[in-house]
Amino acid sequence: MPKLRPAPAWSVETWLNSPHPLTLEGFRGRVVLLGTFQMLCPGCVQVGLPQLARAYDLFPRDQVAVIGLHTVFEHHSAMNEGALRAFVHEYRLKFPIGIDRPGSPLPETMARYDLQGTPSVILIDQQGRLRLKRFGHVDDLWLGAQIGALLTEPLGQADFSETAACTPEGCTP
Structure with missing residues (x-):
């Protein structure tokens, strides 16, 4: 089994x-569902963001943190902070949303996670380790099962690296 690695810090x-500013370390003890998006991405608007909103409403906040990451790698002038604020208001998004720091050629967090594009779904376990990274749409039921599996893992174990692994298909104990 591959060794689990800490999830990269967000920029x-x-x-x-x-x-206040949020950090990955501040969510230790919770599963983190991180969804990346762009305002002008049809798949993000039609599928990714509504899925994050459903997860935010469904899971207890003391167990699962739902975070959006606006990571712009095209159409920079159209997707500025003011436009994003209006977008978040119009779509009534309640979960925290970070604006990925621009980088070259990709935004910093997007590059750290080696993402292919948006929407992307990332799951980070209660110990801050990257457990899942998927590009594109994922089924709600499948995603809920992945989150549920991570929630049932015992907290405080030294390392799951020899007994657990995640592939693009999901996590296995």
Whole structure:
């Protein structure tokens, strides 16, 4: 089995729907569902963001943190912070949303996670380790099962690296 690695830190320049900056370390003890998106991405608007909103409403916040990451790698002038704030208001998105820090050629967090594009779904376990990374749409029931599996793992074990692994198809104990 491959060794599990810590999820890379987020590089966020601004947070929306949060009174203070958020860090991955601040979510230890919770499963983190990170969804990447762009405002002008049809798949993000039609599928990815509604899925994040459903997860935010469904899972207890003390067990699962749902985070959006606006990661712009095209149409930079159209997708600025002001436009994103209006978008978040119009779509009534309640979960925290970070604006990925621009980088060259890709935004910093997008590059750290080696993402192919948006929408992408990332799951981070309660110990801060990257457990799943999927590009494109994933089924709600499948995603819920993956989150449920991560929630049932015992907290505080030293390392699952020899007994657990995640592939693009999901996590296995």
